[in-house]
Amino acid sequence: MYVPPQFQELDADRIAALIEAAPLACIVAQTEDGLIANHIPVLRAPDGALIGHVAAANPMHRLIPEGGEVLAIFRGEDAYVSPGFYPSKPEHHRHVPTWNYEVVHVHGTITFQHDEQARRAAVGLLTRSHERRVNGKDAWRMADAPAEYMAQMLAGIVAFRIAVTRTEAKLSQNREARDYRGTIEGLRRTGHAAMAADMEARLPRSE
Numbered sequence: 001m002y003v004p005p006q007f008q009e010l011d012a013d014r015i016a017a018l019i020e021a022a023p024l025a026c027i028v029a030q031t032e033d034g035l036i037a038n039h040i041p042v043l044r045a046p047d048g049a050l051i052g053h054v055a056a057a058n059p060m061h062r063l064i065p066e067g068g069e070v071l072a073i074f075r076g077e078d079a080y081v082s083p084g085f086y087p088s089k090p091e092h093h094r095h096v097p098t099w100n101y102e103v104v105h106v107h108g109t110i111t112f113q114h115d116e117q118a119r120r121a122a123v124g125l126l127t128r129s130h131e132r133r134v135n136g137k138d139a140w141r142m143a144d145a146p147a148e149y150m151a152q153m154l155a156g157i158v159a160f161r162i163a164v165t166r167t168e169a170k171l172s173q174n175r176e177a178r179d180y181r182g183t184i185e186g187l188r189r190t191g192h193a194a195m196a197a198d199m200e201a202r203l204p205r206s207e
Helices: 011-019 118-138 149-157 177-189 191-202
Strands: 026-031 034-041 049-053 066-079 096-112 157-168
Touching: 011 066, 011 096, 011 118, 011 157, 011 177, 034 049, 034 149, 049 118, 066 177, 066 191, 096 191, 118 157, 149 157, 177 191
Parallel strands: none
Antiparallel strands: 026 034, 026 066, 049 157, 066 096, 096 157
8 A cells, every 4th residue: 555654654552443443354365366355344352463254155265375465454434625625725726636534454464263262262252342332231142142053153154363464554634734624624514524533633632
């Protein structure tokens, strides 16, 4: 991914926050059959690895060799930015339209896990994380389902783990303060409140 130096995001906490907020990764790999891409929810493990699972019927775990290189793409908010958002535009008209977006690229090597313990752990971690966020104390648990049904469901998946080797991220714009604030207001007016809030959160506290 091409990211000009002024747009690079290096803050590990902000990168982790985007991955947590947009966990549906597009996992891309080069195989003997050509490029493949799968959209799979993943979770960051305490050691930084990405954990997930795919259906056993999905050829991904057969096409990508053990230890094969993959790219996991996480997309956050995106929006069109008009030159009209910038207060400085009437002064010199030296602005053109652009597109603001938030994206993280995680490069790594993937290993697939076929044992029941790994499959159960992958499902347990993912559901616990998302269920608590959605349902709180009423979160669904694997134990809520009949044991034989759960065993059947687990038999139909393959767990995986991606060991991260490199991360690239683009999460913000680089503008003078008044145009940055103008972009925030312009995004709010055009229905992109989430991106506006993200940009506003990055303003220095003194502002």
